[in-house]
Amino acid sequence: xxxxxxxxxxxxxxxxxxxxxxxxxxxxxxxxxxxxxxxxxxxxxxxxxxxxxxxxxxxxxxxxxxxxxxxxxxxxxxxxxxxxxxxxxxxxxxxxxxxxxxxxxxxxxxxxxxxxxxxxxxxxxxxxxxxxxxxx
Numbered sequence: 001x002x003x004x005x006x007x008x009x010x011x012x013x014x015x016x017x018x019x020x021x022x023x024x025x026x027x028x029x030x031x032x033x034x035x036x037x038x039x040x041x042x043x044x045x046x047x048x049x050x051x052x053x054x055x056x057x058x059x060x061x062x063x064x065x066x067x068x069x070x071x072x073x074x075x076x077x078x079x080x081x082x083x084x085x086x087x088x089x090x091x092x093x094x095x096x097x098x099x100x101x102x103x104x105x106x107x108x109x110x111x112x113x114x115x116x117x118x119x120x121x122x123x124x125x126x127x128x129x130x131x132x133x134x135x136x
Contacts, residue, residue, distance in 0.1 A: 002068060004097035011062075011070055011094065014038040015126040025113050026133035028052035035062070035126060044070075046126070050113060051076075058113040060120040069093070069101040073120040075113065079104045090116065092123065 002010075018034035027050050035044040044064050051057035057076040064070050072093040079087045082102050091104040110116040118128045 001100075002064075002095065002097065004095075007068075007070060007095040007097065010037075010042060010044075010064055011124060013042060013125060015044065015124065017127075017129065018043070021127070021130050022132050023048055023117065023129040024133050025050060025058075025117065025131050027055055029133075033129075048117070056113070058116055060117055062124045062126075068095070070095045071120070071124050072101055073107070073116060073123070074104070075110065075116050092120075 014037065015035050016038050018036050020033065023033060024031055025048065029048055029050040031048050033046040033048065035046050036042060044062055045066065047061040047063065049059040054076060059072065059074050061072040062070045073090060075090045077089055079091050081087060081104060082099065087104045087106055090107050090110060092107050093101040093104045095101060096103055110119065114131055121128050
């Protein structure tokens with residue numbers, strides 16, 4: 001578990017793609033992309049998931065140390081917060097000390113998964129990627 005100041009620092013850190021700047025957004029995509037802080041000291045994974053059946057359903061997630069979710073954007077499924085409130089979609093999760101990624105807040109709708117991914121990249125301080133496939 002991370003202290004909140006450390007999670008906030010990791011989210012704010014400028015990030016770069018470790019290998020490829022090209023991200024696959026095809027329906028059914030299920031890929032992880034290596035990302036690192038621009039100074040190379042911290043390493044992350046950017047998870048990109050698209051539903052095969054629902055073209056608007058996508059999940060983008062930034063993980064640290066392989067298992068700590070710092071942020072996640074869900075585009076088409078409601079979420080129940082720990083206090084019982086139901087958050088619609090799309091919604092954004094950000095790490096909270098003691099609660100991990102259990103809390104979410106609603107964000108504005110997106111025209112398509114590419115717009116959602118670009119929003120998420122801005123939220124985690126990662127350049128928008130070059131996209132291939134699944135742009136609808």
